[in-house]
Amino acid sequence: MPSSVPAEVPGAPAVPDLALPRRSGLSLMVSELRVLFGRRRTWALLLALAAIPILIAVAVRLSSSVPAGRGPAFLDRITQNGLFVAFTAMLVSVPLFLPLTVGVVAGDTIAGEANMGTLRYLLVAPAGRVRLLLVKYAAALTFCIAAPLTVAAAGAAAGAALFPVGPVTLLSGDVIQPGEAGLRMLLIAAYLAVSLAGLSAIGLFLSTLTVVPVGAMAATVVVSVVSQVADQLPQLEWLHPWLFSHYWLGFGDMLRQPVLWDAFGRNALLQTGYIAVFGALAYARFTTRDVLS
Amino acid sequence: MGSETMGSFTAGSDSTFTPHPPPDRRRGNPALRRWLPALAVPAVIAAGALAGTIPASAGDPLPARTPAEVLALAASHQVESFSGTVEQSSDLGLPALPSTGPGADPASAGGAASVVGFLSGTHTARVYVDGKTRARIQVFDRLAERDIIRNGNDAWFYSSKDNSAAHLALPEHASDLPLSAPAQGQDPSAPGLPGDPPTTAVKTPEELARQLLAKVDPTTAVTTGADVQVAGRTAYNLLIKPRSDATLVGQAAIAVDGRTGMPLSVQVTARGAASPAFRVGFTSLDLAAPDGSLFTFSPPPGSTVKELAVPADGQAHHGQGFQPPTVSGTGWDTVVGLPAAAAGGGAAAALLNDPLLAQAVVVVPGGRLLSTALVNVLVTDDGRVFTGMVPPDRLQAAASAAP
Numbered sequence: 017m018p019s020s021v022p023a024e025v026p027g028a029p030a031v032p033d034l035a036l037p038r039r040s041g042l043s044l045m046v047s048e049l050r051v052l053f054g055r056r057r058t059w060a061l062l063l064a065l066a067a068i069p070i071l072i073a074v075a076v077r078l079s080s081s082v083p084a085g086r087g088p089a090f091l092d093r094i095t096q097n098g099l100f101v102a103f104t105a106m107l108v109s110v111p112l113f114l115p116l117t118v119g120v121v122a123g124d125t126i127a128g129e130a131n132m133g134t135l136r137y138l139l140v141a142p143a144g145r146v147r148l149l150l151v152k153y154a155a156a157l158t159f160c161i162a163a164p165l166t167v168a169a170a171g172a173a174a175g176a177a178l179f180p181v182g183p184v185t186l187l188s189g190d191v192i193q194p195g196e197a198g199l200r201m202l203l204i205a206a207y208l209a210v211s212l213a214g215l216s217a218i219g220l221f222l223s224t225l226t227v228v229p230v231g232a233m234a235a236t237v238v239v240s241v242v243s244q245v246a247d248q249l250p251q252l253e254w255l256h257p258w259l260f261s262h263y264w265l266g267f268g269d270m271l272r273q274p275v276l277w278d279a280f281g282r283n284a285l286l287q288t289g290y291i292a293v294f295g296a297l298a299y300a301r302f303t304t305r306d307v308l309s
Numbered sequence: 310m311g312s313e314t315m316g317s318f319t320a321g322s323d324s325t326f327t328p329h330p331p332p333d334r335r336r337g338n339p340a341l342r343r344w345l346p347a348l349a350v351p352a353v354i355a356a357g358a359l360a361g362t363i364p365a366s367a368g369d370p371l372p373a374r375t376p377a378e379v380l381a382l383a384a385s386h387q388v389e390s391f392s393g394t395v396e397q398s399s400d401l402g403l404p405a406l407p408s409t410g411p412g413a414d415p416a417s418a419g420g421a422a423s424v425v426g427f428l429s430g431t432h433t434a435r436v437y438v439d440g441k442t443r444a445r446i447q448v449f450d451r452l453a454e455r456d457i458i459r460n461g462n463d464a465w466f467y468s469s470k471d472n473s474a475a476h477l478a479l480p481e482h483a484s485d486l487p488l489s490a491p492a493q494g495q496d497p498s499a500p501g502l503p504g505d506p507p508t509t510a511v512k513t514p515e516e517l518a519r520q521l522l523a524k525v526d527p528t529t530a531v532t533t534g535a536d537v538q539v540a541g542r543t544a545y546n547l548l549i550k551p552r553s554d555a556t557l558v559g560q561a562a563i564a565v566d567g568r569t570g571m572p573l574s575v576q577v578t579a580r581g582a583a584s585p586a587f588r589v590g591f592t593s594l595d596l597a598a599p600d601g602s603l604f605t606f607s608p609p610p611g612s613t614v615k616e617l618a619v620p621a622d623g624q625a626h627h628g629q630g631f632q633p634p635t636v637s638g639t640g641w642d643t644v645v646g647l648p649a650a651a652a653g654g655g656a657a658a659a660l661l662n663d664p665l666l667a668q669a670v671v672v673v674p675g676g677r678l679l680s681t682a683l684v685n686v687l688v689t690d691d692g693r694v695f696t697g698m699v700p701p702d703r704l705q706a707a708a709s710a711a712p
Contacts, residue, residue, distance in 0.1 A: 089452040093472070093611070096610070183610070185610070187452070189458075189465075189467035189608070189609055189612075266451075292354070293347075296350045299343065300347040303343045
C-alpha cells in the first residue's frame with residue numbers, strides 16, 4: 017500500500033487498480049450514511065437537539081404562565097397549545113445549536129478520515145476524489161435535514177405530552193388545524209435545512225484544509241457566529257444580504273397566511289451561491305493536495 | 310506537499326504507467342485548472358449581482374404623454390382589486406434604532422415606538438384589496454405580524470406579538486371611505502405629510518400619491534421623467550417639484566402604471582439630497598381579485614379582544630375642547646400649529662418623550678425640535694406643536710407669530 021496518495025492527474029491512472037472493485041456512487045453513499053448514522057457521536061448530537069424542546073416544554077410546564085410578548089416568540093403560546101413547543105425550539109436552536117451540530121458533522125467530513133488514516137484507503141479504492149467529496153457533502157446535507165426534523169418532532173411530541181394540542185394561530189391571526197400545522201412545521205424544517213446547506217459547504221471546504229477535525233469543526237462554528245454578529249452591525253448593512261446567516265430567522269414567513277415564499281426563494285439562492293463557491297474551493301483544494309494520511 | 314512520496318506514485322512519474330503523455334497536459338498546469346472553478350464561480354456571482362442592479366430595459370415603450378395626461382391617467386384609474394407586496398424604506402436622518410431582534414422589536418413597545426419604527430429602516434407589507442370595502446394589510450416584522458382587515462363595516466386589528474385583536478364597527482356612511490385606521494398606531498407625525506388625516510403608519514403608494522397629487526397647484530412644477538420599471542410593470546415617472554425654496558422637499562417621484570394608471574411607487578427626495586429620504590412602492594403586484602377568505606377574520610382563541618369606540622365623525626377624537634389648528638404659509642411651505650390642549654398635540658409631545666426618539670430630539674430656543682430630512686416637528690416649551698416640511702427656523706418663526 018502506498019504511504020501517500022498524490023494529487024490526481026486527470027487522464028492518467030495515477031493509482032493502479034489494487035484489485036478493489038470500483039464502488040458505485042450509490043453504494044458509497046449508502047455506506048457513508050451508514051457510517052454517519054451508525055456513529056455514537058451523531059446520535060449524541062441529535063439527542064442534544066431533541067433535548068432543547070423537551071427542556072423548554074418542561075420549564076414552561078413547571079413555571080407560571082409566561083406573560084404575552086415576553087421571551088422568545090411563541091413561548092407565551094405554549095400553555096395554550098403544545099405544538100408551539102416545536103416552533104419555539106426551532107427558533108431557539110437556530111442561532112447556535114443547529115450550526116454547532118452541523119459544524120461538527122461538516123468539519124469532520126474529510127479531516128476526520130484524514131485524522132483516522134482512512135482517507136488514503138478511500139482514495140485508492142479508487143472512488144475518485146470528486147465522488148468522495150460529493151458523497152461526503154451529501155451525507156452532511158442529510159444531517160442538515162435530520163437535525164431540524166429532530167427538533168420539530170421532539171418539540172411536537174413533548175408539547176403534545178405536556179400541553180393540550182389544538183388549532184394553531186398563525187402570525188396573521190388566522191387559525192389552522194393541527195394537521196396543517198404539522199405541514200407548516202415540515203416547511204420550517206425544510207427552510208432550516210436549506211439555511212444550513214451553505215454552512216455545510218463552508219465546513220466541507222475547511223475540512224479539506226486540515227487533518228485535525230476539531231480545527232475544522234471549531235472554525236465552521238466560529239464562521240457561523242461571526243456571520244451572525246456581522247448581520248447585527250448596522251455599519252455592515254451593505255454586506256448583510258450576502259451573509260449566509262442573513263435569512264436564518266426568516267422562517268417565520270412559513271407561519272403567515274398565505275405562506276410568504278420570498279425569503280425561502282432568496283435564502284435558497286443565497287445558499288446555492290455558497291455551495292457553488294465553497295464547493296469549488298473544496299474541489300480545488302482536495303484534488304490538488306497530496307494525501308499523506 | 311507530497312515530497313516524501315514513493316517514486317512510482319508521485320504526480321510526475323505517471324509516464325511510468327502511460328506510454329503516451331495524457332492529452333490534457335497540453336492545456337497547462339492541471340493544478341491551476343482545478344482552481345479555476347473556485348475563481349470562476351465568484352466571478353459569475355459578481356457578474357450576476359451587477360447585472361441585477363442594472364434597471365431592466367422597458368419592454369414595450371409607453372406612448373408619450375404630457376404630465377397633464379399622466380395626472381389625468383392617475384386620477385381616473387379604475388383598479389379596485391389587487392394584491393401585492395409593498396416595501397417602504399426611510400432614511401430620514403434619524404439615529405439608527407436598536408436592531409430589531411426577535412425579542413427587541415420596537416413594534417412590541419406599543420403606539421409611539423411602533424411609529425418610530427416606521428420612521429427608520431425598511432418595512433414590508435402585503436396588501437390585498439377587493440373593491441372599496443374589503444382590504445387587508447399585513448405588516449411583516451421578524452417572527453411577528455400586524456394585520457388590519459376590513460370587511461364591509463367591520464375593521465379588525467391584530468398583532469401577533471401579544472396576540473391582541475381590536476374590533477371597530479364602522480358607521481354606515483363610512484362604507485365607501487378608503488381604509489384608514491382611526492385607532493392604534495396612529496399619530497399626526499406618522500411618516501405621512503403634516504396636516505393629512507391620520508391613517509395607518511404604512512401607506513400604500515396609492516394613498517401617498519393621492520396626498521401628493523392633492524398638493525399639485527401653482528406652487529408645484531410637474532414634469533415626466535424617463536419611464537421606470539416598478540414591480541415588473543412599465544410606468545410613467547411623474548416628477549413633482551415644489552417651486553418654493555422654503556420647503557425641505559426637493560422632489561417627489563410618482564411611478565404611474567402605464568396600462569392602468571395606478572400609482573406604483575412614490576419616492577420623496579429632500580432638497581439637495583442624491584437619494585430618496587422616503588420611498589414606498591410595490592415590489593410585486595397582481596391585479597386579480599384576491600381570495601375572499603382573506604377578508605374574513607375572527608379573533609383567534611386565546612387572544613385579548615378590545616372593542617374600539619366608533620368616532621362620531623372624523624374629528625371626534627379631538628373631544629369637546631377641540632381647537633382648530635393654526636395654519637400658516639401655503640402649499641409646500643405650510644406650517645401646522647396645534648394648541649397645547651389638542652389631543653394630537655399631546656400625542657406628538659408624547660412621541661418626543663419616547664426614549665427611542667429622545668436621542669434624536671435637540672433643544673432649540675423656545676422648545677424642543679425633532680429634525681428629519683423631510684419633516685420638522687417643534688414642541689414649544691408651553692406645549693404647542695408646530696410641524697411642517699420646512700426648515701426649523703420657519704417653525705420657530707411660526708411659533709413666535711402664533712397667538
